[in-house]
Amino acid sequence: NAGVTQTPKFQVLKTGQSMTLQCAQDMNHEYMSWYRQDPGMGLRLIHYSVGAGITDQGEVPNGYNVSRSTTEDFPLRLLSAAPSQTSVYFCASSLGLQGGGYEQYFGPGTRLTVT
Amino acid sequence: AQKVTQAQTEISVVEKEDVTLDCVYETRDTTYYLFWYKQPPSGELVFLIRRNSFDEQNEISGRYSWNFQKSTSSFNFTITASQVVDSAVYFCALRNNAGNMLTFGGGTRLMVKP
Numbered sequence: 263n264a265g266v267t268q269t270p271k272f273q274v275l276k277t278g279q280s281m282t283l284q285c286a287q288d289m290n291h292e293y294m295s296w297y298r299q300d301p302g303m304g305l306r307l308i309h310y311s312v313g314a315g316i317t318d319q320g321e322v323p324n325g326y327n328v329s330r331s332t333t334e335d336f337p338l339r340l341l342s343a344a345p346s347q348t349s350v351y352f353c354a355s356s357l358g359l360q361g362g363g364y365e366q367y368f369g370p371g372t373r374l375t376v377t
Numbered sequence: 378a379q380k381v382t383q384a385q386t387e388i389s390v391v392e393k394e395d396v397t398l399d400c401v402y403e404t405r406d407t408t409y410y411l412f413w414y415k416q417p418p419s420g421e422l423v424f425l426i427r428r429n430s431f432d433e434q435n436e437i438s439g440r441y442s443w444n445f446q447k448s449t450s451s452f453n454f455t456i457t458a459s460q461v462v463d464s465a466v467y468f469c470a471l472r473n474n475a476g477n478m479l480t481f482g483g484g485t486r487l488m489v490k491p
Contacts, residue, residue: 304468304481359476365412366479368422
């Protein structure tokens with residue numbers, strides 16, 4: 263098992279550019295999520311999905327779009343990058359919501375800089 | 378809304394000292410789940426432990442131990458006889474009863490000096 267994979271590892275964008283961060287998991291997990299990590303603020307939930315075709319907003323969704331067409335993939339799209347989106351982005355997955363308490367498995371992260 | 382507070386932003390200890398990382402949480406759920414994750418300098422997030430709100434038994438795993446006290450909404454983490462390899466950022470997190478929201482604290486950076 264590769265677990266949770268993310269591409270790219272590093273990315274530099276200019277303000278206004280768009281891009282997609284890729285995330286895939288091979289554990290057949292129903293739940294997938296995206297977080298951003300900023301210094302001193304821990305990780306904050308951007309969007310999440312409880313299964314193919316189902317997505318919802320987290321704590322900081324503005325400026326980001328997601329879709330989930332398959333169980334395995336959960337891409338994160340930045341429509342018009344802004345310097346405030348400079349951050350490290352983590353994708354995570356876990357078993358479904360039933361029981362609520364499954365631990366999440368995290369990808370290695372994508373370091374994004376917007377100039 | 379739920380909240381997790383890690384008041385210690387940075388702790389520095391000398392190897393072999395014991396160290397406790399504090400975590401205080403707020404939630405309206407009566408059932409919830411608490412986690413600790415470790416983020417070493419390499420950047421990945423490593424799961425350490427999960428605790429259900431209805432299980433207040435403390436847990437020990439080698440040099441690691443966790444003290445869950447529902448009465449004070451705390452879930453503290455102690456490393457006994459710290460080692461340089463313990464140097465990392467440690468995050469406490471709270472998952473709600475519905476399971477769809479995981480809220481992290483701001484993290485505690487632990488530096489263990491030889």
